[in-house]
Amino acid sequence: MTDLTHPQPTPDPAPDPRPAAESPTATTAPTTTAALRAAESSSAPTASPAARRALLVASGAAFMSFLDLSVVNIAFPALIRDYPATAPATLTWIVSGYAVAFAALLTPAGQLADALGRGRVFLTALAGFALTSLLCALAPGADWLIAGRFLQGAAAAFLIPAGLGVVLSVTPPARIGVAMAAWTAAGGFAATVGPAAGGALVDWFGWRSVFVVNVPLAAMLIVAGLRLARGERRHPHGLPDPVGTAATGVGIGAVVAAVTQGQQWGWGDPRTLACGVGGLALLALALWRSRRHPRPAIAVTLWRSRSYARVNAVAFVFGATMFAWLLAGPLWLDTLWHYSVLRSAGAMTVGAVAAMAGAVVAGRAPGSWQRGLGVLGALLFAASTFYMSTDAWDATPALWTAWIPAGLLGGSGIGLLITVLGTIAAESLPPQRFAAGVGMNLTARQAGGALGVAILAAVFAAHPAQPLTAFHTLFAVCAGIAVAAAVLAALPVKEPIA
Template identity: 35%
Template sequence: MSQTVGGTTAASGASASPESPVAVRRRKLVFLVVCAGFVMSSLDMMIVNVAFPALEQDFAGSTPASLAWTLNAYSIVFAALLVPAGRLSDRSSRKQGFLLGLGLFTLASALCAASQGVAMLVAARVLQAAGAAAMVPTSLGLLLAAYPAERRGGAVRAWTAIGGVAAALAPIVGGALVNLDWRWIFLINLPFGIAALLVGSRVLPDTKETERGPLPDLFGSILLIAGVGALSLGLIKAPEWGWASGRVLGCLAVTVLSFAEFFRRSARHPSPVVSLSLLRIRSFSLANLTALVFNTCFGAMLFSFMLWCQNIWGYSALETGLALAPGTFLMPVMAMATGPLAKRFGSATVVVTGCLLLAAGVVWWAVAAQLQPNYVWMLLPGALLTPVGTILGTTALVGLVTKDLPPASFATGSAVNMMVRQVGLVIGISVFIAALGTPGSPAAAKDAFQNAWIITAAIGGAAMLVGLLLHSRRGETGPA
């Protein structure tokens, strides 16, 4: 006996009926469409890093601290809306939610390219983030609906790995585009977005939950935006305002109060942004805590690399992207190797190894830093270690996040993990800017970078320590 799910035939017995060539082709098109949306959103999370010098030159009076909001605003809004947007789509139609998000993201990309100042660019990035928040969780739901049960695990791993590799390739792709004009980093989304809209409207399965349930807690999302935004503002402005100033302390107070109310509402709301019952699952809470600290280190690492290459060594945007390329090209290989490594040594061991490699690469930059450009000695070792550590840690954590979740909570748990990772990126960039300060001379800049890199490496070490707790008392064997 079999049943049709999202245009494909899934068997209810032990073996599945052969699929028709049309069904296989349709499934492949679904995979391409949802991956197109996921890749665009993943690229645009980090691609602006490499454009900072071009933006500073184009927008008079802008600084790395002000331009950081083009990254942080995107990540904060994306993180806060991710779960509610997914649940709203579940109530209506995942297909419509995905297409609406894709359309908004594509339109916002055009607005980003047309921006005439930092404020307009940040506003357009907020719209981009809202579109991405609608796309990403629905893309996973559509992918699961399009694939038979026995192939879903491989499809999800491929979807995750492609998004991770896309984020890692962002500096290279961005560098090549900024060499033409920084506006191309956004214009490049238009043809892919339009093509995905046209194909997706024809091939995506129209799935939705049978139970409507309560509306998601949108005010909880606002509290999350306020809390993370205030924390980021306080960290970024602390060197200018003073760590003990009223404004910084006020930002921290807003953060504490916002998060306190956020968790209070999460405990009482029938459809919270974060279900506290999930946090009682040991593997889920520890994996997300590890992801938060890990991504804090990753965000600071990638941001620092772009600043050092362009602001200290005077590299062009393309040279900066290529400087990170050797390690980036290893990422697809390591992504494929993560599964076998996790099965042999356990996912927790792979996560700890990823944290160690990420921190080690940053430590190398701190120790070997020099003002005279010497790529092979100073940057290359770290540029090999950090991407490999990133893909090992990120891919292995995906399996640990969902390892002990009930099947009905898989999509929600994955969305919460993605939200946590975005918050980590925001904190990482903000911490690095705060640690860097505003050095006035090249020698002072070198010292500031070295100190900030040591702090970043310490965060990576903290992620490794938390990762050690991921070893289950029952024995952890890695993802299924």
């Protein structure tokens, strides 16, 4: 990896002034956040008011963005009723369009945030998220709603890496773990309670309310975050390669679309093959250009850090099992235990609270404990999903003896591992590339999540008349994937000597 000239200002009163030119082929190792953390005294500095404000605003934005990844699922039956002239297969793009756009643009969004200014991009994305949410709420027809969801997902893709990049740039290196814990807890809570919250809103106010609530929330976050862009400057190297940026976004989006829609279209369907093969070809083009272009669309130099590369691999693998588990939970409560929306909401908070607790533990733990806590998190999740695959879980509701133990294990495992992955990823990055690095890390997790959703769909398609068997099979697969993530996280990493 290489040093970047003119680094963004950090809260350290004495930053390292040594610049070095960046090029795709340079071999000089950058000053990473881990190195800065190691250079600090053993007593971690307290966070400044600016750092606390940035964390609060970015965590609120993460909650809002990740909530919208799942909150619409529960509104889907109401959408089918309101748009009877539109085929249900077409309406599924209301759900998947957001996820496809979100995953597709995370990597280029991170690059653009580093180039244009993270605070500036973050506030613009917040405004865009509010406007696209309003478009969805006022959509006169299904086509407008689908378009609005694609645009909403695009706004969220810029919101997340830019917001977390702002947080990391103003947070002392020794407190990055604490910041990642808070940010992870916000996103994890949203993903866990999203289906139940969506159901409550739909029951009480109709499906349009799930979009309306974003508008005042985004407005409050904009007001609270107006200072985030103050004093920012554009990156001296300019915007990344536009051809590579377009190829990256379209390529990732096409691959995610193929994975998420493959079960519905058919894996041999020309649409699935075109999206999959075409997307991979575009990604190959983007990588080829990024290795040669002076302003690469994909920060390939970051992958020379074996620690960063391994974190992304674990994020991809664990993302598959985590997303399948998060989606299967509400389905189990509804299909087998016949819980009401509000009762499901209460049950889902078990995993959410456990995830927040796990995130806090991982965020406050010493750096030397991080890898071990990550492995422990994956194994706790594996234990939870294995337990859910046994005969102890059946169609008889057992909140205290089945759901709560599994939720505590699985939720705490998610909180531990996701926080550890975010912390290690941030500490592997030079401060000038926070948003780009975060964007790629989240892309890996979302791509894994798309695979997990496809696995869920395939398992249920194989057992259409046996839902209990389908759930047990799915949870057994999830347990195996979680063990694979634990093994991958446990592998030692030795960085090459520059």
